[in-house]
Amino acid sequence: MGKASRQINVVLRTPEPQPLTEPEPQTGGKAVPAQGPFADVMKELEQMVGLDNVKELVYEIYALLQIGQYRADAGLASTQQVYHMVFKGNPGTGKTTVARIVAKLFQTMGLLQKGHLIEVERADLVGEYIGHTALKTRELIKKAMGGILFIDEAYSLARGGEKDFGKEAIDTLVKAMEDYKNQFVLILAGYSEEMDFFLATNPGLPSRFPIMIEFPDYAVDQLVQIAECMVKERDYTLLPDSVMKLRQMVSAEKNRYPSTFSNARFVRNLMERSVRQQAVRLLGQYTSSSPGRHELMAIRPEDMRADKRVGI
Known part of the structure; x- marks a missing residue:
């Protein structure tokens, strides 16, 4: 029994040959x-x-x-x-x-x-x-x-x-x-x-x-995730307060106009408008110097302005 057991242990420790190609994930x-x-x-x-x-x-x-x-x-x-x-x-x-x-x-x-x-x-x-x-x-x-x-x-x-x-x-x-x-x-x-x-x-x-x-229509959390991906691709970031305001604006639009809500299109238009507003704000703040990298990337709550029909 002991010899058989030791022989089995030796076999189990023998490395198996590696496959020529890795299995598909x-x-x-x-x-x-x-x-x-x-x-x-x-x-x-x-x-x-x-x-x-x-x-x-x-x-x-x-x-x-x-x-x-x-x-x-x-x-x-x-x-x-x-x-x-x-x-x-x-x-x-x-x-x-x-x-x-x-x-x-x-x-x-x-x-x-x-x-x-x-x-x-x-x-x-x-x-x-x-x-x-x-x-x-x-x-x-x-x-x-x-x-x-x-x-x-x-x-x-x-x-x-x-x-x-x-x-x-x-x-x-x-x-x-x-x-x-x-x-x-x-x-x-x-x-x-x-x-x-x-x-x-x-x-x-x-x-x-x-x-x-x-x-199906996107949920609010999904639309926030889409917005974050959009700005990240363009080297912008949403500050925590901006994310909170974004969530409020998306919820308001979604609740007021459920039959005509444009989902990711609404979010894209909002983010593009926010980028324009950020540029206007930075030019007004930095008249004699250029803004730093963090400021150039940050989308602040005041940059986020919704369509006039949304009361936020």
Whole structure:
């Protein structure tokens, strides 16, 4: 028994051979490459505050495409899916940014040849006379080939009723989705209720968009975090009192205008206005000398001035 025990100890202490390549890191139970194009895409996505459901979907798409490549290499049938999407949510919730990231993902995974994003709205699609709308829409679809056509406030295409030229744009888009379903991706975006109404106007529309994503409003803490990231990128800092005032201003705006609150867009405008006010304040304070590094970076509470409709 003693000899057997000592022999086992010797075996356990023998160093195991090291793998030639390091295993892929695990993120929340998900295998993510440590390097490469997809790792860059995920890093860009992970830097966005919140959006857990969006990040989950992007990983699902990556996993499907990656396994599809493995299946093709093994001589198995690779499932073709349609990736047209609907993004529903208020302004400033990250819809356009996520669309750009999805375009990069599809390009890196070989689903789209170019991976560019063509961002349009109603005025870019709808013409002034019969036949003009179809021509304009087809031109934009042509430009989007190999990439993503992103239509913001897409519900506006259905606002004019049956005789409106917006219906012509919808019909042209529907036909292109069938004719070129593997050559470009169409993403429609807009307010949740309006997009639901828009999809209900044409019984064939919902089934053509297998992926529908809700972009929820950001919580106050998340918006404060977004603001801090914004100023940090520009070498500014928010003092503790400034963070407190920011929280008050965001809460006031969010509570007063819940249906039109612009989320991260509101925060970005507020921070840009604060930077301008800081510059004005510093020029007035330092007339005969230049401010120090700390002063040049610090955003003080008095620099933070909200829109006139917010009483803070």
